[in-house]
Amino acid sequence: MDMTLLLVQLLNGLQLGVLLFLVAAGLTLVFGIMDFINLAHGVQYMLGAYLGVVFFGATGNVLLTIPLVLLGSFIIAVVLEHLVFRRLYRADHLSQVLATVGILLFVTELIEIIFGTQLYQLPVPQALDWAIPITDTLQYPVYRIAVIVVGLILAAGLWLAVARTRVGALVRAGASDAPMVAALGVDIERLFLFVFAVGGMLAGFAGLVAAPIVAVESHMGDQILILCFVVIVIGGIGSIQGAFMGALIVAMVDTLGRTFTTDIMKTILAPSAADTVGPALASMLIYLLMAVVLFWRPRGLFPAKG
Amino acid sequence: MKMGTRAGAFLGAVALAAGLVAPASANEDPVKIGFMATMSGPPGVLGKHLYDGFRLGLEKAGNEMGGRPVEVILVDDELKPDYAVTKAQELISRDQVDFVTGLIFSNILMAVFRPITESETFVIGANAGTSTIAGRRCSPYFFSVSWQNDQVHEVMGKYAADNNLERVFLLAPNYQAGRDAVSGFERHFKGEVVDTVYTPLNNLDFSAELARIASAEPDAVFTFMPGGMGVNLVKQFRQAGLADKVKFLSAFTVDEATMVATQDDALGLFGSSQWAMDLDNAANKEFFENFLAAYDYLPSHYAAQGYDAALLIASAVNAVGGDLSDKDAVREALKAADFSSVRGDFSFNTNHFPVQDFYLTQAVKNDDGQYVMSAVEKVFDDYGDVYAADCRM
Numbered sequence: 001m002d003m004t005l006l007l008v009q010l011l012n013g014l015q016l017g018v019l020l021f022l023v024a025a026g027l028t029l030v031f032g033i034m035d036f037i038n039l040a041h042g043v044q045y046m047l048g049a050y051l052g053v054v055f056f057g058a059t060g061n062v063l064l065t066i067p068l069v070l071l072g073s074f075i076i077a078v079v080l081e082h083l084v085f086r087r088l089y090r091a092d093h094l095s096q097v098l099a100t101v102g103i104l105l106f107v108t109e110l111i112e113i114i115f116g117t118q119l120y121q122l123p124v125p126q127a128l129d130w131a132i133p134i135t136d137t138l139q140y141p142v143y144r145i146a147v148i149v150v151g152l153i154l155a156a157g158l159w160l161a162v163a164r165t166r167v168g169a170l171v172r173a174g175a176s177d178a179p180m181v182a183a184l185g186v187d188i189e190r191l192f193l194f195v196f197a198v199g200g201m202l203a204g205f206a207g208l209v210a211a212p213i214v215a216v217e218s219h220m221g222d223q224i225l226i227l228c229f230v231v232i233v234i235g236g237i238g239s240i241q242g243a244f245m246g247a248l249i250v251a252m253v254d255t256l257g258r259t260f261t262t263d264i265m266k267t268i269l270a271p272s273a274a275d276t277v278g279p280a281l282a283s284m285l286i287y288l289l290m291a292v293v294l295f296w297r298p299r300g301l302f303p304a305k306g
Numbered sequence: 307m308k309m310g311t312r313a314g315a316f317l318g319a320v321a322l323a324a325g326l327v328a329p330a331s332a333n334e335d336p337v338k339i340g341f342m343a344t345m346s347g348p349p350g351v352l353g354k355h356l357y358d359g360f361r362l363g364l365e366k367a368g369n370e371m372g373g374r375p376v377e378v379i380l381v382d383d384e385l386k387p388d389y390a391v392t393k394a395q396e397l398i399s400r401d402q403v404d405f406v407t408g409l410i411f412s413n414i415l416m417a418v419f420r421p422i423t424e425s426e427t428f429v430i431g432a433n434a435g436t437s438t439i440a441g442r443r444c445s446p447y448f449f450s451v452s453w454q455n456d457q458v459h460e461v462m463g464k465y466a467a468d469n470n471l472e473r474v475f476l477l478a479p480n481y482q483a484g485r486d487a488v489s490g491f492e493r494h495f496k497g498e499v500v501d502t503v504y505t506p507l508n509n510l511d512f513s514a515e516l517a518r519i520a521s522a523e524p525d526a527v528f529t530f531m532p533g534g535m536g537v538n539l540v541k542q543f544r545q546a547g548l549a550d551k552v553k554f555l556s557a558f559t560v561d562e563a564t565m566v567a568t569q570d571d572a573l574g575l576f577g578s579s580q581w582a583m584d585l586d587n588a589a590n591k592e593f594f595e596n597f598l599a600a601y602d603y604l605p606s607h608y609a610a611q612g613y614d615a616a617l618l619i620a621s622a623v624n625a626v627g628g629d630l631s632d633k634d635a636v637r638e639a640l641k642a643a644d645f646s647s648v649r650g651d652f653s654f655n656t657n658h659f660p661v662q663d664f665y666l667t668q669a670v671k672n673d674d675g676q677y678v679m680s681a682v683e684k685v686f687d688d689y690g691d692v693y694a695a696d697c698r699m
Contacts, residue, residue, distance in 0.1 A: 002521055004521065005517055005518065005521045008513075008517040008520075008521075009514055009517055012511075012513040012514055012517065015513070016511060016513075112346070112350070116351075117346070117347070117348065117350035117351040117354060118351045118563070118566050118567070119348075119351070119533075119534055119537050119563075119564060119566060119567035120566075120567055121537070121541070121566075121567040121568065121569060123569075124545065129545075131545065131546065131547040133547075135520075135521070136523075138517065138520040138521055139520070139546055139547035139548075140546075141545040141546060141547075143545065144513070144545075212541070213511065213538070213541065213542060213545070214510050214511065214534075214537075214538045214541075215534040215537035215538055215541075215567050216567070217348050217534055218348070219347060219348050220510075220534075223508060223510060224510070255513070255514045256514075258505070258506075258514045258515070259514045259515075259517070259518060262503070275502060275504065278504075279480040279503075279504040279505070279506070280480070282506075283480070283506040
């Protein structure tokens with residue numbers, strides 16, 4: 001096997017992993033603490049990218065765009081929580097799914113009405129718009145390395161905040177037994193709102209950093225949301241550690257699977273059969289993994305302690 | 307399913323009969339055209355281009371055909387084949403349209419093809435051109451004003467063969483059209499296919515595939531990545547530093563619709579098309595200027611096809627003097643293709659698909675700072691598709 005190719009694919013897996021983690025972190029906390037299934041979480045990711053397009057278009061300055069997008073995502077999350085989600089915490093899962101899918105469709109359509117169906121783009125910041133040569137033809141974009149570094153810093157920060165701070169302790173307690181935390185005199189609604197808004201902000205930030213890599217369009221959140229549900233099922237619902245490990249596992253399996261499955265198949269099948277089976281198997285791998293995890297560890301690999 | 311088509315045929319026959327009994331009032335009755343395309347969701351932008359081009363074509367025809375006014379019924383197929391079939395049946399039986407046009411995606415075309423053609427309503431395909439419809443299952447009621455899918459991919463294979471590109475890496479989405487793209491490319495290509503990689507449909511991130519391309523060091527990459535997938539691929543191809551080292555050959559990947567998002571990242575990349583904004587003919591100049599003035603954005607080949615679809619229908623209805631009751635006469639009038647296509651030479655093959663020229667196109671920034679596809683060289687002259695031989699009408 002080509003070692004440089006493997007190295008580059010590991011970097012690619014890591015980069016996809018941190019992006020998935022940023023979206024999955026909010027999803028898993030909201031699901032774990034509030035027992036709330038939020039299918040509209042991908043919308044926050046999509047809106048982050050659109051906010052990036054709008055604010056960068058208005059200011060032309062990356063360093064101004066980032067805080068504006070964070071603030072915008074925070075506000076959107078708070079507004080959504082107040083208007084809709086607050087009423088659904090005690091509802092059953094079916095009602096939550098229906099209502100949040102409704103939000104998803106509504107916001108997606110609203111964005112299409114405002115921005116049209118065309119694709120938008122956000123340029124790579126100039127300082128990061130170069131690539132590190134690895135071999136003669138193989139280069140690795142610096143922007144992706146920056147995404148990895150920022151993502152890892154945020155993951156570490158989030159872990160410290162949950163594991164070492166007072167709010168973090170409340171969040172963990174909430175994930176274990178929310179009614180008991182409320183009974184001890186903690187304003188659980190404020191805590192919910194805070195967790196929800198921070199989760200939305202992280203997803204918005206993920207959308208912003210993904211925008212220079214992928215096309216900005218109103219459905220960009222849908223696919224990432226599905227991956228994130230796989231992440232939190234594998235990682236264990238309600239756990240930041242689980243979301244991080246789950247994101248890395250899903251991203252690595254997906255990236256490496258797409259690269260090497262067809263090659264591996266070619267060693268046991270005829271080339272034309274391998275060309276058919278390989279790609280199909282590669283896109284199934286993460287779901288197979290999820291099925292295996294659900295069978296052996298139904299609560300995920302790193303469940304929140306409860 | 308069987309029941310559905312039979313019911314459709316029956317309703318179509320009723321519609322036809324209703325049309326036959328009322329020729330006297332033909333002059334006040336509008337010519338009804340059902341325009342079915344994907345207007346919503348991410349591919350909705352393609353439908354918008356096609357429809358805007360079509361409307362401009364109607365305007366060019368004076369919004370009347372054969373002395374009759376024109377009524378267009380716009381239907382969004384939502385890219386759902388089952389929904390499209392229901393809507394197509396409504397067009398045939400309730401609205402009693404004379405023509406159905408639009409049809410961006412192959413799977414939609416395949417779904418509505420039989421119900422509409424069996425009702426003896428003319429279908430003017432303005433985009434999708436699947437091989438079965440061009441070959442074994444061709445219909446006297448279907449005309450394509452775009453291309454047969456393979457042709458566009460063959461252009462790239464021919465170009466690669468003619469320019470001694472020895473080693474080519476193929477990249478396509480893992481569905482039927484992706485596999486057709488690969489076989490279309492390979493038809494004229496004589497060199498070595500280094501590797502063929504199929505990605506999941508709606509792939510977000512091509513980093514894994516780009517790393518493979520870089521380590522394979524091919525002379526060129528050929529890809530078919532329509533819509534948002536193409537945007538992602540082009541941006542990431544550039545970011546990975548491959549654009550300066552590996553020739554980028556593509557079909558339906560780089561066009562005026564996607565360059566809104568890719569901008570500079572697409573510059574210099576190659577595409578394949580039957581039309582480009584800078585094709586030097588009077589019809590094209592007029593189309594381009596009027597389109598920009600009317601809609602304030604740059605037309606893509608989808609818009610050009612929509613425009614031609616309207617002109618083709620108008621030419622046929624005018625030729626029969628607005629009397630659409632004699633289907634054979636209408637068919638002959640359509641087959642004559644008596645209109646000035648924005649792509650220049652245009653005639654119909656025996657299977658009702660175009661015989662036309664194909665160009666190598668390249669993404670450039672013109673003097674006005676607009677991102678456009680420019681025709682670099684003609685690859686095929688008066689080129690028909692390989693399936694025409696299988697078509698017996």
